[in-house]
Amino acid sequence: MPDATSGPAWERRLLLGLLLAPALLWLFALIVLPQIDLALLSFRERVAPREYVASLAQYRTFFAEPLYWHVFVRTAVMSLAATLATLLIAFPVAWTIAKLLRGRLSALLFVVCLIPFWVSETVRTLGWMILLRESGVLPALLAHLGVTAAPVELLYHDATILVGLVYTSLLFMVVPLVSSLESLDNSLIEAAYDLGGSGWSILREIVIPHAAPGITAGCIVVFMLMLGNYLTPTLLGGKSSQWFTEQIYTQFIVRFNWEQGAAFGFLLLALSTSMVWLGLKLSGQRFGDVMRRT
Amino acid sequence: MSAAGTGQDAATHDLDVRGAVKRFADHVAVDQLSFSVARGSFFSILGPSGCGKTTLLRMIAGFIQPDDGEILIGGRSMAGVGPNRRPVNMVFQQLALFPMMSVGDNVAFGLARRGVARAERLRRAQAMLERVGLGGAARKKVDELSGGQRQRVAIARSLVLEPTLLLLDEPLGALDLKLREHMKIELKQLQAAFGTTFVYITHDQSEALVLSDHVGVMNRGRFEQQGTPQQLYYEPATPFVAGFVGANNRIVGRATGVAGAIVSITSEQGWLIRARSATAIAAGTAVEAFVRPEVAVLARAAADLPAGQPAHGGEVESLLFDGANSAVLLRERQSRVEFRIALPQTGQFADLRVGEPIHFSFDPARAVCFPAGVAHA
Numbered sequence: 238m239p240d241a242t243s244g245p246a247w248e249r250r251l252l253l254g255l256l257l258a259p260a261l262l263w264l265f266a267l268i269v270l271p272q273i274d275l276a277l278l279s280f281r282e283r284v285a286p287r288e289y290v291a292s293l294a295q296y297r298t299f300f301a302e303p304l305y306w307h308v309f310v311r312t313a314v315m316s317l318a319a320t321l322a323t324l325l326i327a328f329p330v331a332w333t334i335a336k337l338l339r340g341r342l343s344a345l346l347f348v349v350c351l352i353p354f355w356v357s358e359t360v361r362t363l364g365w366m367i368l369l370r371e372s373g374v375l376p377a378l379l380a381h382l383g384v385t386a387a388p389v390e391l392l393y394h395d396a397t398i399l400v401g402l403v404y405t406s407l408l409f410m411v412v413p414l415v416s417s418l419e420s421l422d423n424s425l426i427e428a429a430y431d432l433g434g435s436g437w438s439i440l441r442e443i444v445i446p447h448a449a450p451g452i453t454a455g456c457i458v459v460f461m462l463m464l465g466n467y468l469t470p471t472l473l474g475g476k477s478s479q480w481f482t483e484q485i486y487t488q489f490i491v492r493f494n495w496e497q498g499a500a501f502g503f504l505l506l507a508l509s510t511s512m513v514w515l516g517l518k519l520s521g522q523r524f525g526d527v528m529r530r531t
Numbered sequence: 532m533s534a535a536g537t538g539q540d541a542a543t544h545d546l547d548v549r550g551a552v553k554r555f556a557d558h559v560a561v562d563q564l565s566f567s568v569a570r571g572s573f574f575s576i577l578g579p580s581g582c583g584k585t586t587l588l589r590m591i592a593g594f595i596q597p598d599d600g601e602i603l604i605g606g607r608s609m610a611g612v613g614p615n616r617r618p619v620n621m622v623f624q625q626l627a628l629f630p631m632m633s634v635g636d637n638v639a640f641g642l643a644r645r646g647v648a649r650a651e652r653l654r655r656a657q658a659m660l661e662r663v664g665l666g667g668a669a670r671k672k673v674d675e676l677s678g679g680q681r682q683r684v685a686i687a688r689s690l691v692l693e694p695t696l697l698l699l700d701e702p703l704g705a706l707d708l709k710l711r712e713h714m715k716i717e718l719k720q721l722q723a724a725f726g727t728t729f730v731y732i733t734h735d736q737s738e739a740l741v742l743s744d745h746v747g748v749m750n751r752g753r754f755e756q757q758g759t760p761q762q763l764y765y766e767p768a769t770p771f772v773a774g775f776v777g778a779n780n781r782i783v784g785r786a787t788g789v790a791g792a793i794v795s796i797t798s799e800q801g802w803l804i805r806a807r808s809a810t811a812i813a814a815g816t817a818v819e820a821f822v823r824p825e826v827a828v829l830a831r832a833a834a835d836l837p838a839g840q841p842a843h844g845g846e847v848e849s850l851l852f853d854g855a856n857s858a859v860l861l862r863e864r865q866s867r868v869e870f871r872i873a874l875p876q877t878g879q880f881a882d883l884r885v886g887e888p889i890h891f892s893f894d895p896a897r898a899v900c901f902p903a904g905v906a907h908a
């Protein structure tokens with residue numbers, strides 16, 4: 238924005254630089270530096286104790302070992318499914334908050350979405366375990382009602398992981414959806430209705446196009462959270478969870494193979510980056526528009 | 532006049548509202564309202580802010596259900612018929628064009644909902660845009676249009692569906708004065724060209740008078756009077772209509788003598804005038820009289836006033852120059868009652884000065900008075 242009242246361009250740029258300095262410093266020290274270090278780490282191979290050479294061996298291992306990329310693909314697909322499920326559940330909730338309820342009631346529903354975050358993720362997930370384990374509340378109830386003959390184990394299923402993931406990320410979908418739906422002028426919906434639109438066609442032609450940046454923003458945030466989630470899949474899925482973050486954890490902590498762990502980390506980063514890019518391309522959104530919604 | 536349009540002549544009416552009532556909590560927004568609109572005519576609902584105009588229109592469009600009464604469109608009862616199934620379209624006050632679509636798609640939206648094939652609906656949308664003078668705008672985005680162009684798109688979007696009835700909720704409210712004057716004429720021409728029945732809401736009396744074949748003057752959820760613009764202007768039925776439609780001098784006083792239809796009135800400040808009574812008035816009752824600024828005549832000498840009209844004197848208080856609508860505000864000599872008189876177009880009194888003594892008179896038959904203190908005050 239050219240502005241005649243302020244000084245020459247370099248002066249303003251200096252000021253801007255100074256204002257942004259803390260943020261840039263933080264970005265550099267905590268994100269860029271470790272990432273560079275990890276990148277270097279991932280491209281080397283130990284040939285002898287304390288002796289390393291540059292190589293692509295870590296990445297080769299990933300593709301050579303079916304378990305690794307099987308877990309990788311599984312993590313991506315399940316995250317995607319859970320993201321879609323979150324969207325489908327969050328949309329009616331957001332619609333209710335933004336369009337149907339007013340004032341106190343609307344705020345109340347919002348708080349209900351927020352409540353799960355008052356307890357730590359660990360406690361929250363353990364709560365699920367108490368409900369779902371074989372001797373837990375829900376299996377006992379099902380057995381009591383005669384749905385199942387005896388209490389069944391509800392933990393350690395893929396569906397359980399999905400439920401847990403959806404539950405933890407609902408809020409991150411609801412917030413951008415509410416803000417984008419709130420900005421939708423009610424008279425547009427009425428006008429569409431007046432012109433002969435039905436509920437479904439109004440949703441498709443008016444509501445979704447308007448809310449697209451919010452939907453994309455919510456999906457991106459939720460997808461990334463799921464991809465990077467460790468606790469929920471590990472606790473609810475147990476040994477069979479096979480989440481990629483667990484593989485990274487194993488490499489770093491259990492096997493002490495930092496090189497392999499770093500390579501896995503970068504593969505996960507590449508995955509989330511390409512999925513975000515794909516999502517933006519498919520929905521025809523621009524990154525800037527979407528990020529303004531979050 | 533309220534009973535007009537029930538029963539047998541419903542066939543020539545596109546809209547019949549019979550005893551419609553709408554309450555919000557304990558507030559009655561629309562109160563036992565009945566009227567009908569003849570096919571192909573331009574009907575305006577004129578009333579002050581908050582009198583229930585939008586509520587009435589939304590009941591006709593189907594967005595809200597009347598608590599009581601009945602609405603018939605094209606002779607068919609609309610009870611239980613949703614807005615998307617009524618042969619009615621609405622032009623919203625804020626237009627409500629779809630910003631996510633091109634102008635052409637906006638106009639074609641309703642056709643698409645009716646299942647018209649894509650090529651056909653684009654053709655019809657284009658033809659409609661041409662009729663409203665926007666032939667080249669189909670590919671533009673809504674925010675690339677000017678206010679007046681958007682207005683026309685909003686109307687085109689509704690008219691392309693060939694509705695029995697087009698409802699317009701203060702569609703010119705958002706435009707600036709110049710454009711509003713222009714769009715007023717354009718709307719009138721569009722309505723004449725399409726022959727669609729228009730029901731038009733406004734709080735601007737000049738819009739209602741210029742555009743309409745018939746006007747209903749609404750106040751507190753009811754119609755005070757229905758009639759042609761001329762009837763409302765020259766024969767107001769209630770003090771509210773006299774005060775709301777067109778400029779008027781209002782004089783509050785007491786009837787001191789009644790001679791046929793002409794009542795002698797002494798104003799609160801002691802000014803004696805005469806006016807025609809709209810309803811029977813007994814001597815001694817409190818009255819409100821209305822005299823239009825253009826009814827009174829000015830003269831520098833009392834002898835120049837028309838013979839046979841009671842002469843009054845006053846002093847010029849201020850001059851209100853407004854081109855052809857210029858007026859002079861004066862005070863009656865003794866009572867100091869404020870009185871507004873339109874200046875003649877001849878420029879005869881262009882040289883009036885503030886403080887100058889002046890004579891004036893008006894024909895009592897063209898002034899009107901009502902018993903005061905009626906609910907509508």
Ligand SMILES: Nc1ncnc2c1ncn2[C@@H]1O[C@H](COP(=O)(O)OP(=O)(O)OP(=O)(O)O)[C@@H](O)[C@H]1O
Nearest residue numbers: 555556560578579580581582583584585586587734
């Ligand atoms: N949904 C509603 N709930 C409660 N009261 C309402 C509602 N809609 C309208 N009202 C009330 O009904 C009355 C009439 O409102 P309406 O919108 O019909 O007025 P209007 O004549 O269109 O006014 P304006 O010229 O300002 O648009 C107002 O007093 C308003 O407060």
Ligand SMILES: [Mg+2]
Nearest residue numbers: 584585586700
């Ligand atoms: Mg209104």
